[in-house]
Structures are given as structure tokens and as C-alpha cells.
Amino acid sequence: MSDAKEMTLEEREATLSGIGTARKRKEDARFIRGQGNYVDDIKLPGMLHGDFVRSQHAHALIKSIDASKALEVPGVLAVITAKDLEPLALHWMPTLAGDVAAVLADKKVHYQNQEIAFVVAVDRYAAADGVQEVVVEYEALPALIDPLTALDDDAPIIRDDVADNDEVGQGKRRHPNHIFEWEVGDAAATDAAFEAAEVTIAEDILYPRCHPSPIETCGCVASMDGVNGKLTVYGTFQAPHVIRTVVSLITGLAESSIRIVSPDIGGGFGNKVGAYPGYICAAAASIVTGHPVKWIESRIDNLSATAFARDYHMVGELAADKDGKITAIRAKVVADHGAFNTHAQPMKWPAGLFNIVTGSYDIPVGHVKVDGVYTNKAPGGVAYRCSFRVTEAAYLIERMIDVLAQKLDIDKAEIRKRNFVQPDQFPYNSCLGWEYDSGDYPTALEQALAAVDYEGLKKEQAEKREAGELMGIGISTFTEIVGAGPTRNCDIVGLGMFDSCEIRVHPTGSAIARLGTKATGQGHETTFAQIIATELGIPSDDIAIEEGDTDTAPYGLGTYGSRSTPVAGAAAARAARKIRDKAKKIAAHVLEVAEDDLEWEVDRFKVPGSDVQMTMKEIAMAAYSNVPDGMEHGLETVDYYDPPNFTYPFGAYICVVDIDRFTGDVAVRKFYALDDCGTRINPMVIDGQVHGGLAEAYGIALGQEIVYDDTGNVLGASLMDYFLPTAVETPEWETDFTVTPSPHHPIGAKGVGESPNVGGVPAFANAIVDAFAHHGVTHMRMPHTQWRVWQTLNELGLNK
Amino acid sequence: MTPGSFEYHRPQSVDEAVALLGQYGDEGKVLAGGHSLVPMMKLRLAAPSHLIDINGIDDLKGIAEDGGEIVIGAGTTQAEVLASDLLAESCPILPEAAALIADPQVRNCGTVGGNCANGDPGNDYPAIMIALGASYTLRSADGERQVVAADFYEGVYATAIEDNELMIAVRIPTHADGAGMSYRKIKRKVGDYAIAAAAVTLSMDGGKCASATVALTNVADTAVLSAAAADALVGSAVDDKAIDAAAEKAMADSDPAEDLRGPVEYRRAMAGEMTRRAIREALARAGGS
Known part of the structure; x- marks a missing residue:
């Protein structure tokens, strides 16, 4: 029946542009033409604009808010305060972590730039004019900025609203500024291992507060249709379905009366997972005025008031024998969550998946304790291009193993080899409770060492040291845990962290697939089509991918934590397989053969050794015209995938730096990144993800920090000061790979978008510290700005 | 970008521009490349009532040699400094410094006069002009005067320029004695x-x-x-x-x-x-x- 006999098997496969193809990104055609459709591009008839009056203080009582002058500004229609939202019970909102957060400051402000009043006006200029005219009278309170003093007896109490509660959503707490205590591992056995150890090391390691800083800031357009009672919110949402559920819970509107749309999104990196006051205020303002209301953050608003990342104050300890074999790990963390606990972790994991802190190493016993505390800083603690708290864990173990190597004078590659989980140990159960699915760490590291000529670099470094020059070699052999996740471990506000894909094949053999995730730059329209193309035998160019509209897409938990491919990608493969099963029945019916006689071959079913065959394109038409008795017409299905386990991507990164000993300038001479993300769907997209993540890692390691002064003023919340590396600063990247498929994922894929951030930061940091290792330096505080590196040089007298 | 409201003027000649400056005094602000002023207006740290855009004035453009001096029109952009054969030959420190100012987009708009007249201690040209012994030509409706660069700067955003004056040109003595020049800058990142x-x-x-x-x-x-x-x-x-x-x-x-x-x-x-x-x-x- 087929007319495609002329094509070889390989040609037919190439036509699909399926898994493994470096297919060009489908999204880019509109992005490079400036034809993307971002939230701020949305302009609805009669649309109003909102802007916030924000707190000047980090901690203060609000004595009064006088909006009378603002209401006289031409074009200003309304000034909304907590008092106005209170009758609607919208002045506070639940957070994804079981806490509550103020929508508009209610009686007091908890951090600088907190939202106090929402000015609604006919245009953006009038709204800003109005903001200037609102007069807020404060009574300043002492601010708590250092999280290490948060639990002191005399610490200022930040959250009067929950001061008497013995928990705030994540278990028992012991102080009004305490949020949670989370422990994992065997404390007694760990203590015993440390006591028995031949050698131990301990290091204070801060992962400073930084910010995901997507190029597009957060924003929304809320539009309440007064006639049919439906609220539509276009917004920068990484998890549109969760937002819909949260909006429903907050407002009492039925989910069927709420439509959340995420249009094109200009980067998320965790910043756009949660719910912000702007969304609630825009929706409330639309309900009140009957007009659509737009709210778009400024850069300063975004950096100073929306979700930050990290701020983990860690003490890491390793016990080992004299050959460097690690016998135990201990970590104590104070986690600064800011004024409200709004981090976006699976509910059962207040410190995320931080217990991946054993990394790539076979450590027999360990103990981890994390205390979350409130401070007078912006709330957050989101996963900035990483799975929940995994980058903090990777940074800690990858730094500590270097500290141990220096203490024992063992080569930093060698000590890793001595501690790796070996390939034959998988699936590997870590002492802190994870089952690693697959990995081959020794092969990855050997490949990396050979690629950079590690021995040659070591020799050169020795010569440089003789000559008084500073050259550092940093190694990072990280393991991630991504793809949240199994619903038995993972939920957000009670919602299991499954994900979904719905596929509909049209009569002429093209298809549309909708997923519960939402790309913020990852290229889902390209790669998900490739998965389906390979599974269904339909060219990926003929498969449209849609995400982000809760009226049309199946429910899913969204895009973050490298979960899109491990979870939604698996749903896509499984949905395609369900369709293929039905297609086989239709083919057997049309071809009048037994189903069991048919075999799948690239893009068709055929009876082996014969010309009896039917392509998927032909089957698609038959699905709408000639189905077996009793079978429903059509060719579509939906799959909700609950992953049996996380996936564990890993990598071996090597960074080489040269340090100007007079200025503290760090020049990255070489950066080699080997990633193993299991089955590779699109090598070009993977390279792009790795390049982007490494650029962020470079930014974090060398410059990114949200700095507060001791009264809580946030310093440098603009791109003038906050370091987003440009093409000029960004080093050259060499990428490489090994392939160790995930045994439990339908196509063996693991997720890769976040590996370069997680693994990159310790590679840079380790290289910089390594440059000083021969002077006895074991750790230096991030970010490694010129002045901090110079301080080390100056203390050591190396800048003379 | 939500500045306060202002009235926009686009004079076509220096005379017209200085007339406007005379008329509006400290209510008026000169818009050249805009890369210092516009961010200040965005943050509402600057809220001029009258914005006088001098980008349409051809007389403020150009780089020429004039009797032992190099004369650079105040409206000359950093990009034009970078492209100048005359400067590459006789005052290479200027194009070298221009290359260290921000990025190409900024250099396409940012002007020599703006960089010199703004009074921001972060601007790169003031130190260079001081080192070169340059002077600035300032003009108002009352006439023209020369101020030596070393005497021009009084404090952060405070300079010898009067509210009714426009910087017309920078005059740099040619260094016929074979002097070497260099500008070295350490910064965190581009821009x-x-x-x-x-x-x-x-x-x-x-x-x-x-x-x-x-x-x-x-x-x-x-x-x-x-x-x-x-x-x-x-x-x-x-x-x-x-x-x-x-x-x-x-x-x-x-x-x-x-x-x-x-x-x-x-x-x-x-x-x-x-x-x-x-x-x-x-x-x-x-x-x-």
C-alpha cells in the first residue's frame, strides 16, 4: 500500500528528525525575528496598569498610608492596600511551602521593597506618578539580616502573625524566627565514624544569596470577564496549572472559571514558579474595575523582591582513612528563607533534595541537619536552574572532597576515583536515602582527564608555581537528582508531581501534542516533537507542541528541577506508544492480518518479509474512516506519568584558571564539560543548554550576589551591579558526553538543563581555590570577585 | 521606562539650543547620547521639565586638527572616536579608551561631550582630558569661553558649566614631543x-x-x-x-x-x-x- 518504497530505512528515519537528531530549534524562527509573544506584548482593550508602592525599610510598623494625593494624579483610578483586600481575604496568600505571605503589607513591612499598595491607572506612566504620591508613615524596627543570629534569644521577631504558632507548615519549630528543622541520616553512627576516623576535615562553606534573574522579569495581565465570570490570567508562569489551583484556593473561584496562560517566557530558572503579590493584585484590580489589568516588574523589583536562590550557610565535615577513602559525611546548614517561607520545594522536603550531598561518592554513613530561619530579606529560596537545593549540595561535597585531598596531599582527580560509586553498584542506595538509577563515573572522569591533558596541566602548574604565578585546575564530578518526581515522595500543595502529555493525530498524518510543562527557553517545541516522531513515525516537523494554556493542556506540575524530559518527556513517549498500540489494531484491520503478524519499522507496521505494510500516515486516515467494529474513531490519548524514581544525571567538568596576582582578576583559560544525561534527544539543544548553564555558573561563581547592608538595604539590585556575564566575559566552552541511559525512563533520558549550573559552580570555585592550594588555602568565599581574590592575594603577600 | 512627564525640544542649531537653555535654566536638561541621563530619568532621580535633544545639531559633530589642537565636537559619538584615523594617529589614547566604554550599542549613541560634561566620576574621558591638558568650549547666549579640563570638575555631577551653557567642543593640544599615552582600566564587566x-x-x-x-x-x-x-x-x-x-x-x-x-x-x-x-x-x- 505504500508509495515510499524507494526510501531506505535510514532515509525514512532521517525524514523523521527524531531522537538523536541535531534538529534546529523550532522556536527560534519567531524569537530571532522579534516575533515572540511575551506577557508584556499582550495588550487587551481597555487594559489598565498597576504598579507598587514598596517599602523603604527592611523592618517597620506601618503607621499610616495616605493615598489622597495619588488619587488626584490624572489617570490614577485606585490605590489598593491590605485593608481593601482584607474583606476578600486576599491580603495574605498561602505559599507553596505551607506558610502564608503578605500580598500587601498588613500592619508591618518585613523586607525592603515589600509591596505596600497597588496603584491602578490608565497607563504605566500615570501608575508610576501615583506611586510617587502615596505617603507611607513608618515606625522603624531593628532589622534581622544575619541568619546565624536569627534564633538568638534577643533576635527581633520578624513574623508577628505566626509568632505563637508551633509550626508554619513544615514541622515543629523552636523559635518565632524558626521555620523548620530537617534531619536525615544516622547521627549516632556518623558520630561514631568521625570518632574512629584517621582523618577529619571541616569547612564553613557559604553559598551566598543570588538570584535567578531571568531576562524577562515577572508580570501578568489579569482579565475578569464580568459577563461569564471567567478570570483569565496571562503571566510568566513556569507552572501554570499549579497557579490555577492556587488562584482557585485563594479566590474561591472554580478552576473551570479560571484560565491561566503562559505565553512565551523569557527565562525562568525557578524565579517564575511561585505566586507573587502582583498576580493577586492585578486579578483583584480586574475584578474590582471590570478592566484587564497589567502588572510588569521592573528590573529592580525583580532582583530585590521576587524569589532569590541559595543563601545556605553550611558547615561540611568529612571523615576518611589516610588513603582518602571517605568514611562519613556530616553537614549542618542554616537556610535563610527571608521573611516568608515561599520556596518551591516538594512539600515533604523543606530542604529540597539536599541529601544528595553524598554526590558521586560511596560514603557509608552520613547525617544532615538543616534549620530554616526567617530574616528581614525578600522571600524565596527557589531552585535557580537546579533541582531543589541540589546545587548547594553539589557545591558542598565537591568543595569538601578538594579540602580532604589537600589535607592528605592526594591528587584531586585521584581522590575522586578512590571514592566513586562504581558502575557495578547501580542501582545504588546512598546512606542518605536515595536510589541512584545509573551511572559510570570513572569512565566520565578518565575521558575528561584525557581530553584536557590533565598530567600536562599539572606539570605546567608546578612550573608556574615555581615562577610565582597562580594557575588553578578545578575538577567537579557531580551527580544530580532531577525529575521530581515520584508522587510517593513529591507533592506541591498536595498535588502529586506527575506530568502529562496528550497527543492527537490528525487524519492526514500530522499531530498536536499538549503537555503539562511550560518551556521558558529549553526548546520543548523542538525536542518533545522529536520524542513523539521517533515513537510514532511521524516527522517532527509535522508535530505541533503546545504548552501553557490551562484550558487546553492536560494538568501538569510545570517546568523546573530538570523535570520536563524525565517526567513530561516520559509521558510523551508513553502517550505515543498508546497511540501506536491502537494504530497497530487499525493496521491489522485494514491489512486483514493478525495483529501479532505486524512489526513496527520506523514509520509503519509491516508483516516481516513481505510487502504488506501500512504507514502511520495511512493509519491516521483510517482512524477517521475505517476502524474495526467496536473501536472508537480518532487517534488520540493522554498519559499521566508518575515516575518510579528520580533520574541521576552526572558529569565531569574541568576548569583551568590563571589569576592576575596584582588585581585579583580570574581568567578562565579552559572549561571542559562532559555531561551524561542518558539518552540524548537533541545534541544541539543539549549543547545550548550546557552553554547557557555554564554561563550562569560562571556568573554565580565569579560575581552574583544579592548583598544587604546591616540595616537591610538591598545593595546593587540592578544589572549594573548584579553580574550577568555578557558574551565578552563568558569563557569558551568545550562540551563532551558519555551515555548511560536511565533504566526506568521510557526512552532512557535524564534531563540536562541544570547540570551545567550545578556542576559548573564548584568547577570554577575549585579551580580558583586550587590556584592558592600550595599556600595552604582550603576555601575562599564565593562569589570570587576581583576584590575578594585580591584580599586573599594581599593576605598572603602575593601581590608584592 | 517610566520617567516623569517632560517637554521635548529638538533644536537644529547651537544658537537655538543655547537659547532654550537660557530660557529654561535649571528646568532644562541636555539630552546627548542619553546613557547617563535616561537611566536617571527612569529611576526618577532626574526629572527635568524640559529635555533639549541636541542630536539634530550637525555643528556639534566632527573631529579636526586646528592649529596645534585637535578639536572634537561635543556631539561626536564614541563610535566616531573609535573610527577616526586622525585620533588613531595623533591621540590614540582616546579611541583606546572609547573601546573600554560600555558596549557597541552605547558607543553608537554616547558622546564625547556627554562623557566630559556629565560630571560623573565614573566617566572615562574626564581623567584622560585632564591628563592630555584639554580644555572645553562652553557657549551660552552671552558668548563662548574655554575652561581647562583640570578646572572643570567640582564634585559628583557638579561642574563649572552653567545652566545656560552648552559644551560645544573639546580642544586637545597635539603632543608634538613624542609623548606616550596610556589608559588602563579595571572593571567588573562590560558596561x-x-x-x-x-x-x-x-x-x-x-x-x-x-x-x-x-x-x-x-x-x-x-x-x-x-x-x-x-x-x-x-x-x-x-x-x-x-x-x-x-x-x-x-x-x-x-x-x-x-x-x-x-x-x-x-x-x-x-x-x-x-x-x-x-x-x-x-x-x-x-x-x-
Whole structure:
């Protein structure tokens, strides 16, 4: 029946542009033409604009808010305060972590730039004019900025609203500024291992507060249709379905009366997972005025008031024998969550998946304790291009193993080899409770060492040291845990962290697939089509991918934590397989053969050794015209995938730096990144993800920090000061790979978008510290700005 | 970008522009490249009632030699400085510094006059103009006057320019004595102001330094002319000892504030280090070693 006999098997496969193809990104055609459709591009008839009056203080009582002058500004229609939202019970909102957060400051402000009043006006200029005219009278309170003093007896109490509660959503707490205590591992056995150890090391390691800083800031357009009672919110949402559920819970509107749309999104990196006051205020303002209301953050608003990342104050300890074999790990963390606990972790994991802190190493016993505390800083603690708290864990173990190597004078590659989980140990159960699915760490590291000529670099470094020059070699052999996740471990506000894909094949053999995730730059329209193309035998160019509209897409938990491919990608493969099963029945019916006689071959079913065959394109038409008795017409299905386990991507990164000993300038001479993300769907997209993540890692390691002064003023919340590396600063990247498929994922894929951030930061940091290792330096505080590196040089007298 | 409201003017001639400045006084603000003013307006730190856009005035453009001086129209962009054969030949420090100012987009708009007249200690040209002995031509409806760059800067955003004056041109004496020049800048990233930077001119005669100037960027409220640093060089062989002495003097003359570029100690040390590097480069260019 087929007319495609002329094509070889390989040609037919190439036509699909399926898994493994470096297919060009489908999204880019509109992005490079400036034809993307971002939230701020949305302009609805009669649309109003909102802007916030924000707190000047980090901690203060609000004595009064006088909006009378603002209401006289031409074009200003309304000034909304907590008092106005209170009758609607919208002045506070639940957070994804079981806490509550103020929508508009209610009686007091908890951090600088907190939202106090929402000015609604006919245009953006009038709204800003109005903001200037609102007069807020404060009574300043002492601010708590250092999280290490948060639990002191005399610490200022930040959250009067929950001061008497013995928990705030994540278990028992012991102080009004305490949020949670989370422990994992065997404390007694760990203590015993440390006591028995031949050698131990301990290091204070801060992962400073930084910010995901997507190029597009957060924003929304809320539009309440007064006639049919439906609220539509276009917004920068990484998890549109969760937002819909949260909006429903907050407002009492039925989910069927709420439509959340995420249009094109200009980067998320965790910043756009949660719910912000702007969304609630825009929706409330639309309900009140009957007009659509737009709210778009400024850069300063975004950096100073929306979700930050990290701020983990860690003490890491390793016990080992004299050959460097690690016998135990201990970590104590104070986690600064800011004024409200709004981090976006699976509910059962207040410190995320931080217990991946054993990394790539076979450590027999360990103990981890994390205390979350409130401070007078912006709330957050989101996963900035990483799975929940995994980058903090990777940074800690990858730094500590270097500290141990220096203490024992063992080569930093060698000590890793001595501690790796070996390939034959998988699936590997870590002492802190994870089952690693697959990995081959020794092969990855050997490949990396050979690629950079590690021995040659070591020799050169020795010569440089003789000559008084500073050259550092940093190694990072990280393991991630991504793809949240199994619903038995993972939920957000009670919602299991499954994900979904719905596929509909049209009569002429093209298809549309909708997923519960939402790309913020990852290229889902390209790669998900490739998965389906390979599974269904339909060219990926003929498969449209849609995400982000809760009226049309199946429910899913969204895009973050490298979960899109491990979870939604698996749903896509499984949905395609369900369709293929039905297609086989239709083919057997049309071809009048037994189903069991048919075999799948690239893009068709055929009876082996014969010309009896039917392509998927032909089957698609038959699905709408000639189905077996009793079978429903059509060719579509939906799959909700609950992953049996996380996936564990890993990598071996090597960074080489040269340090100007007079200025503290760090020049990255070489950066080699080997990633193993299991089955590779699109090598070009993977390279792009790795390049982007490494650029962020470079930014974090060398410059990114949200700095507060001791009264809580946030310093440098603009791109003038906050370091987003440009093409000029960004080093050259060499990428490489090994392939160790995930045994439990339908196509063996693991997720890769976040590996370069997680693994990159310790590679840079380790290289910089390594440059000083021969002077006895074991750790230096991030970010490694010129002045901090110079301080080390100056203390050591190396800048003379 | 939500500035306060303002009235926009686009004069076509210098006379028209200075008439507007005379009319509006401190209510008016000159818009040249806009890369300092517009961000200030965005944050509403600046809220001029009248914006006088001088980009339509052709007379403010151009780079020419005029009787022992190089004359650069105030409206000349950094990109035009970078592309100038005349400057590459006779005053290479300017195109070299232009390449360190921000990024190509900014350099396509940002002007020499704006950089010199703005009074921001982070701007790169003031120190260079001071080191070069340049002067600024200022014009108002009442007439024209010359102000030496070294006398122009009074404080942060405070300069000798009056509200009714427009900077017309920068006049730089040509250095016929074979002086070497160098501008060395350390910054955090593209587009950033200097952590510290140093401009040096230096001429040699018979193995000794015959003349020198040293000026510093962004290590005080204004660009700093360090006469003491220059004095440490003049008459010396510009050996390591003299260079270190000059750097020490430059550090002593700098008074940086702590900010996210680093603590005072670091920024002062970088004023010294940039001075060292600029001296060495200027020396090599002056035919020394």
C-alpha cells in the first residue's frame, strides 16, 4: 500500500528528525525575528496598569498610608492596600511551602521593597506618578539580616502573625524566627565514624544569596470577564496549572472559571514558579474595575523582591582513612528563607533534595541537619536552574572532597576515583536515602582527564608555581537528582508531581501534542516533537507542541528541577506508544492480518518479509474512516506519568584558571564539560543548554550576589551591579558526553538543563581555590570577585 | 521606562539650543547620547521639565586638527572616536579608551561631550582630558569661553558649566614631543564603571622623563589629577622604583568609596596598579623600555 518504497530505512528515519537528531530549534524562527509573544506584548482593550508602592525599610510598623494625593494624579483610578483586600481575604496568600505571605503589607513591612499598595491607572506612566504620591508613615524596627543570629534569644521577631504558632507548615519549630528543622541520616553512627576516623576535615562553606534573574522579569495581565465570570490570567508562569489551583484556593473561584496562560517566557530558572503579590493584585484590580489589568516588574523589583536562590550557610565535615577513602559525611546548614517561607520545594522536603550531598561518592554513613530561619530579606529560596537545593549540595561535597585531598596531599582527580560509586553498584542506595538509577563515573572522569591533558596541566602548574604565578585546575564530578518526581515522595500543595502529555493525530498524518510543562527557553517545541516522531513515525516537523494554556493542556506540575524530559518527556513517549498500540489494531484491520503478524519499522507496521505494510500516515486516515467494529474513531490519548524514581544525571567538568596576582582578576583559560544525561534527544539543544548553564555558573561563581547592608538595604539590585556575564566575559566552552541511559525512563533520558549550573559552580570555585592550594588555602568565599581574590592575594603577600 | 512627564525640544542649531537653555535654566536638561541621563530619568532621580535633544545639531559633530589642537565636537559619538584615523594617529589614547566604554550599542549613541560634561566620576574621558591638558568650549547666549579640563570638575555631577551653557567642543593640544599615552582600566564587566583607571602621558629625553601627567578615574568624587605621581616620574629613568613611587602617590591622591566594586583598600590599590600599568605602557610608547 505504500508509495515510499524507494526510501531506505535510514532515509525514512532521517525524514523523521527524531531522537538523536541535531534538529534546529523550532522556536527560534519567531524569537530571532522579534516575533515572540511575551506577557508584556499582550495588550487587551481597555487594559489598565498597576504598579507598587514598596517599602523603604527592611523592618517597620506601618503607621499610616495616605493615598489622597495619588488619587488626584490624572489617570490614577485606585490605590489598593491590605485593608481593601482584607474583606476578600486576599491580603495574605498561602505559599507553596505551607506558610502564608503578605500580598500587601498588613500592619508591618518585613523586607525592603515589600509591596505596600497597588496603584491602578490608565497607563504605566500615570501608575508610576501615583506611586510617587502615596505617603507611607513608618515606625522603624531593628532589622534581622544575619541568619546565624536569627534564633538568638534577643533576635527581633520578624513574623508577628505566626509568632505563637508551633509550626508554619513544615514541622515543629523552636523559635518565632524558626521555620523548620530537617534531619536525615544516622547521627549516632556518623558520630561514631568521625570518632574512629584517621582523618577529619571541616569547612564553613557559604553559598551566598543570588538570584535567578531571568531576562524577562515577572508580570501578568489579569482579565475578569464580568459577563461569564471567567478570570483569565496571562503571566510568566513556569507552572501554570499549579497557579490555577492556587488562584482557585485563594479566590474561591472554580478552576473551570479560571484560565491561566503562559505565553512565551523569557527565562525562568525557578524565579517564575511561585505566586507573587502582583498576580493577586492585578486579578483583584480586574475584578474590582471590570478592566484587564497589567502588572510588569521592573528590573529592580525583580532582583530585590521576587524569589532569590541559595543563601545556605553550611558547615561540611568529612571523615576518611589516610588513603582518602571517605568514611562519613556530616553537614549542618542554616537556610535563610527571608521573611516568608515561599520556596518551591516538594512539600515533604523543606530542604529540597539536599541529601544528595553524598554526590558521586560511596560514603557509608552520613547525617544532615538543616534549620530554616526567617530574616528581614525578600522571600524565596527557589531552585535557580537546579533541582531543589541540589546545587548547594553539589557545591558542598565537591568543595569538601578538594579540602580532604589537600589535607592528605592526594591528587584531586585521584581522590575522586578512590571514592566513586562504581558502575557495578547501580542501582545504588546512598546512606542518605536515595536510589541512584545509573551511572559510570570513572569512565566520565578518565575521558575528561584525557581530553584536557590533565598530567600536562599539572606539570605546567608546578612550573608556574615555581615562577610565582597562580594557575588553578578545578575538577567537579557531580551527580544530580532531577525529575521530581515520584508522587510517593513529591507533592506541591498536595498535588502529586506527575506530568502529562496528550497527543492527537490528525487524519492526514500530522499531530498536536499538549503537555503539562511550560518551556521558558529549553526548546520543548523542538525536542518533545522529536520524542513523539521517533515513537510514532511521524516527522517532527509535522508535530505541533503546545504548552501553557490551562484550558487546553492536560494538568501538569510545570517546568523546573530538570523535570520536563524525565517526567513530561516520559509521558510523551508513553502517550505515543498508546497511540501506536491502537494504530497497530487499525493496521491489522485494514491489512486483514493478525495483529501479532505486524512489526513496527520506523514509520509503519509491516508483516516481516513481505510487502504488506501500512504507514502511520495511512493509519491516521483510517482512524477517521475505517476502524474495526467496536473501536472508537480518532487517534488520540493522554498519559499521566508518575515516575518510579528520580533520574541521576552526572558529569565531569574541568576548569583551568590563571589569576592576575596584582588585581585579583580570574581568567578562565579552559572549561571542559562532559555531561551524561542518558539518552540524548537533541545534541544541539543539549549543547545550548550546557552553554547557557555554564554561563550562569560562571556568573554565580565569579560575581552574583544579592548583598544587604546591616540595616537591610538591598545593595546593587540592578544589572549594573548584579553580574550577568555578557558574551565578552563568558569563557569558551568545550562540551563532551558519555551515555548511560536511565533504566526506568521510557526512552532512557535524564534531563540536562541544570547540570551545567550545578556542576559548573564548584568547577570554577575549585579551580580558583586550587590556584592558592600550595599556600595552604582550603576555601575562599564565593562569589570570587576581583576584590575578594585580591584580599586573599594581599593576605598572603602575593601581590608584592 | 517610566520617567516623569517632560517637554521635548529638538533644536537644529547651537544658537537655538543655547537659547532654550537660557530660557529654561535649571528646568532644562541636555539630552546627548542619553546613557547617563535616561537611566536617571527612569529611576526618577532626574526629572527635568524640559529635555533639549541636541542630536539634530550637525555643528556639534566632527573631529579636526586646528592649529596645534585637535578639536572634537561635543556631539561626536564614541563610535566616531573609535573610527577616526586622525585620533588613531595623533591621540590614540582616546579611541583606546572609547573601546573600554560600555558596549557597541552605547558607543553608537554616547558622546564625547556627554562623557566630559556629565560630571560623573565614573566617566572615562574626564581623567584622560585632564591628563592630555584639554580644555572645553562652553557657549551660552552671552558668548563662548574655554575652561581647562583640570578646572572643570567640582564634585559628583557638579561642574563649572552653567545652566545656560552648552559644551560645544573639546580642544586637545597635539603632543608634538613624542609623548606616550596610556589608559588602563579595571572593571567588573562590560558596561561597568571602572573599579579604578589611570590615564598617563609621558615623554622621554635622553633616558630621563621630561614630562608626565597622571590622572585617575572613579576613585574620588571627581577625576583626580595626581601632580605628585607625575612629579615622581619627571627626571627619573622611569625605572621600577620611580614607577612604584608614582603609584604610591596616585594611591595617596585617590579617595575611593566602598561599593560593590570593592572596599576602599582594594580600589585604592587598583588606582596604584592601573597607574603602574599605564606608566609602563606609556613609557614603551614614548620610546623608553
